[in-house]
Amino acid sequence: MQQAFASKPIEDSVAKVNDEVAVGEDIEFQRKWWKFEKGVWILFTLILLLDLAGVFGRGWLSKQEKAAQDGSIDVKYERIERTSTPSIMTINFGDSAIRDGQVKLYVSESLVKELAAQRVVPAPQTAIVGQGGLTYLFPASGTPASVEFALEPTGPGLRHFLIRVPGSQAVQADVLVMP
Amino acid sequence: MYTIVHAILGYFFLLLTVRVLSRRPGAQLTLFEFVIVFLIGGVIILSTVGNDRSITNCATAIIAVGLMHRFVTWLKSKSPRLGRIIDGTPLVLLKNGEYQLEVMRGMRIDPEDIMAAGRTKGVESVFDIKYAILERNGSISIIQAER
DSSP: OOOOOOOOOOOOOSOEETTTEEOOOOHHHHHHHHHHHHHHHHHHHHHHHHHHHTTTSSSTTTEEEEEOTTSSEEEEEESEEETTOOEEEEEEEOGGGEETTEEEEEEEHHHHTTSOEEEEESOOSEEEEETTEEEEEEEOOSSSEEEEEEEOOOSOEEEEEEEEOTTSOEEEEEEEEEO | OHHHHHHHHHHHHHHHHHHHTOOOSSSSOOHHHHHHHHHHHHHHHHHHHTTOOOHHHHHHHHHHHHHHHHHHHHHHHHOHHHHHHHHOOOEEEEETTEEOHHHHHHTTOOHHHHHHHHHHTTOOSGGGEEEEEEOTTSOEEEEEOOO
């Protein structure tokens, strides 16, 4: 025997306008929605303005410069980075950093792993692993001299890095990586 | 893992953005709206799949979005309130010879839009329209006045 389809008697449940047209209008809800809509657009505008200022990275507010107290290095970096987005960290060396025609630079492992340094320009002569980081050796003739790290953070979060010329003051800072 | 999370977040963010864009008279997309749809779609896909452009990753993203859509549809059927939030409610634009100005201003609809909908029903004058209703899909329904 064939099974009957489930059924239900119809109901006049849709609200009527002027008691004649079933529309289902809910003007009170709509008024609330317009207020919410206005709030969302204000929020969206605010997000864009903050983004233009660099609060979410890639703007003038995100740029930062820190120097070692003894003047051995000066680091220009972005304190707010974005996941998988390239950026450049520039390290300028002071006179005291260059010894015997070369400069050594220690960077913490977080710079290589979490902030994902893709390449170093110029290429270092040697790179020695140890002490929780890497020590690069660059030939140098005198100041001004600088090295650039191309970064591309792998994931969001707060990252900490430390950079120093061995035997000199360190520069350390936090970088917030946005999703 | 990240693709699924990104796809779900992207789905809800897109839902919110499209919802607050407000309904437009006429159920068909104009060229202007095609720009919005393609641009938003193109941008959201970048963060959804990231650098992993494998078929596996793309298929995962599509399945995640499909399941979210089905889940939201199910929720809508269970909760009329959620249905109102996601789809809105029909709104009366013209009632017994009077424009409902609060609704028209709120939905950015002009008398010309109502008359355009009326013409598709063979209405020659706005006086022949008894009710004009902005439907949830953005079309305008016309109920003609009896002569």
